[in-house]
Amino acid sequence: MAKHNITMTINGESVSAEVDSRLLLVHFIRENLDMTGTHIGCDTSSCGACTILIDGKSVKSCTYLAVRADGANITTIEGIAADGTNHPLQKAFHDQHGLHCGFCTPGMIMRSIDLLETNPNPTEEEIRWGISGNLCRCTGYNNIVKSVQQAAEEMSKEKEATV
Amino acid sequence: MIPANFDYHKATSLEEAIALSQELGDEAKYMSGGHSLLPMMKLRFATPEHIIDISKIEGLSYIKEDGDILKIGAMTTQSEIEHDPLLKSNYPIFGDAVWLTADPAVRNFGTIGGNIAHGDAANDQPALMLALRATIIAEGVDGEKAIPIDDFFHGFYMTALEPGDILTEIQIPKAKANSGGAYHKVERKVGDYATAGVAVHIELDGDGVCQEIGIGLTNVSAVPMRLERGEEVLRGHKVTDALIAQVGQIASEDCEPESDLRGSEAYKRSIVNTITKRMLNKALERARN
Ligand SMILES: Cc1cc2nc3c(=O)[nH]c(=O)nc-3n(C[C@H](O)[C@H](O)[C@H](O)COP(=O)(O)OP(=O)(O)OC[C@H]3O[C@@H](n4cnc5c(N)ncnc54)[C@H](O)[C@@H]3O)c2cc1C
Ligand code: FES
Ligand code: FES
Numbered sequence: 001m002a003k004h005n006i007t008m009t010i011n012g013e014s015v016s017a018e019v020d021s022r023l024l025l026v027h028f029i030r031e032n033l034d035m036t037g038t039h040i041g042c043d044t045s046s047c048g049a050c051t052i053l054i055d056g057k058s059v060k061s062c063t064y065l066a067v068r069a070d071g072a073n074i075t076t077i078e079g080i081a082a083d084g085t086n087h088p089l090q091k092a093f094h095d096q097h098g099l100h101c102g103f104c105t106p107g108m109i110m111r112s113i114d115l116l117e118t119n120p121n122p123t124e125e126e127i128r129w130g131i132s133g134n135l136c137r138c139t140g141y142n143n144i145v146k147s148v149q150q151a152a153e154e155m156s157k158e159k160e161a162t163v
Numbered sequence: 164m165i166p167a168n169f170d171y172h173k174a175t176s177l178e179e180a181i182a183l184s185q186e187l188g189d190e191a192k193y194m195s196g197g198h199s200l201l202p203m204m205k206l207r208f209a210t211p212e213h214i215i216d217i218s219k220i221e222g223l224s225y226i227k228e229d230g231d232i233l234k235i236g237a238m239t240t241q242s243e244i245e246h247d248p249l250l251k252s253n254y255p256i257f258g259d260a261v262w263l264t265a266d267p268a269v270r271n272f273g274t275i276g277g278n279i280a281h282g283d284a285a286n287d288q289p290a291l292m293l294a295l296r297a298t299i300i301a302e303g304v305d306g307e308k309a310i311p312i313d314d315f316f317h318g319f320y321m322t323a324l325e326p327g328d329i330l331t332e333i334q335i336p337k338a339k340a341n342s343g344g345a346y347h348k349v350e351r352k353v354g355d356y357a358t359a360g361v362a363v364h365i366e367l368d369g370d371g372v373c374q375e376i377g378i379g380l381t382n383v384s385a386v387p388m389r390l391e392r393g394e395e396v397l398r399g400h401k402v403t404d405a406l407i408a409q410v411g412q413i414a415s416e417d418c419e420p421e422s423d424l425r426g427s428e429a430y431k432r433s434i435v436n437t438i439t440k441r442m443l444n445k446a447l448e449r450a451r452n
Contacts, residue, residue, distance in 0.1 A: 043205070
């Protein structure tokens with residue numbers, strides 16, 4: 001079957017590769033690029049562990065072809081800390097004990113970045129709904145919600161400071 | 164799970180996509196968001212030999228009123244529908260439905276055209292389309308065609324779209340004064356397909372008499388289903404609690420659910436009855452405001 005040459009930007013760096021039509025984006029990221037922060041949980045588009053950003057929008061990368069991402073701007077969990085400083089969501093998950101085993105955490109954080117981008121001041125209900133496509137088997141979600149709340153506050157403050 | 168082998172082709176215009184589909188034949192499938200197709204391919208429920216990616220075709224993502232018609236481009240994503248100001252203010256039925264469809268990350272890439280073209284009675288948009296009396300616009304080998312929604316759904320994953328046809332636009336009569344719609348579905352968990360769902364669109368005259376009514380049912384028959392007998396009961400009449408109760412009863416009788424993991428046939432009939440009544444009341448409330 002035909003191979004395709006693709007080029008995309010991942011976490012600010014340009015990468016090119018030759019891939020099969022059927023290669024899924026999550027496998028491309030984990031196996032071709034060795035970035036294993038993006039996890040595979042259910043493999044059926046249900047759990048959100050594989051969530052990444054494509055042109056700023058959260059997507060379950062187990063349901064996206066690598067070849068379709070040709071030309072895209074992709075962000076994974078590896079790409080969100082700036083110059084050694086954790087992203088406000090990373091800091092908040094740490095402060096609020098938003099994780100236990102941490103398997104769901106990269107997906108939770110990537111999904112929450114998109115959520116806070118479209119809705120900077122979400123209510124608790126909106127947060128719970130916003131991460132409803134991301135499953136966590138450990139935490140019971142309460143601390144995850146608190147983490148997103150803390151990050152929302154911090155990111156709003158940051159925004160105000162830069163205006 | 165990795166899909167079986169296939170060849171990927173990217174189309175950048177409708178003409179290119181249709182020509183590719185003609186050249187590649189029966190074993191080619193279009194892909195928009197891929198959020199229905201890829202999961203099926205991973206499970207080997209679908210094994211197309213060629214995928215024609217139509218998601219990069221520009222100009223098919225829009226929501227606008229044009230004269231008496233609301234036009235929605237097929238490639239409009241479910242997220243765009245959720246956040247659109249015109250739909251929020253004048254067509255709240257879309258918000259009801261999309262809020263209950265999959266989850267936000269899936270809605271970022273799933274399209275309204277794909278949701279309808281998939282021909283799955285479990286998808287949510289078909290019931291809305293039936294209630295709102297949509298016309299489906301498709302572009303194919305022989306040019307453009309308009310398909311009334313009542314002629315669109317043919318069977319299990321089968322629609323009136325012929326090989327090569329691309330669904331390009333959905334047309335819906337513009338919302339009139341004193342009209343309102345509502346949708347609800349019962350699901351086992353967030354993001355699940357409907358156990359059963361009901362879409363209602365109602366138009367009243369100044370005296371509160373029902374001029375037009377559309378009722379569509381989700382996932383309680385092999386194809387998305389219009390509740391014709393229920394609509395007849397209301398059309399031309401002042402809507403009373405007694406008539407609403409009668410329509411709920413008819414809905415539970417006329418739907419054709421099967422017992423499965425989501426519930427027994429009797430349970431599904433009973434929830435169809437209940438949601439039909441609730442959505443009639445909700446649509447009426449919206450029509451009166
Ligand atoms: C976890 C999960 C949960 C979901 N839950 C729900 C739910 O609760 N309710 C619901 O309604 N949906 C649900 N979906 C499906 C989701 O809404 C789909 O994205 C949508 O139904 C299909 O849109 P798509 O653009 O992804 O279509 P694709 O997957 O790209 O295509 C689906 C089918 O339609 C054809 N097609 C696509 N676009 C066109 C076109 N323009 N012209 C002609 N043919 C076309 C394709 O060939 C294919 O056969 C869920 C999906 C996932 C992954
Ligand atoms: S691994 Fe992609 S959603 Fe679960
Ligand atoms: S922390 Fe373990 S799955 Fe969420």
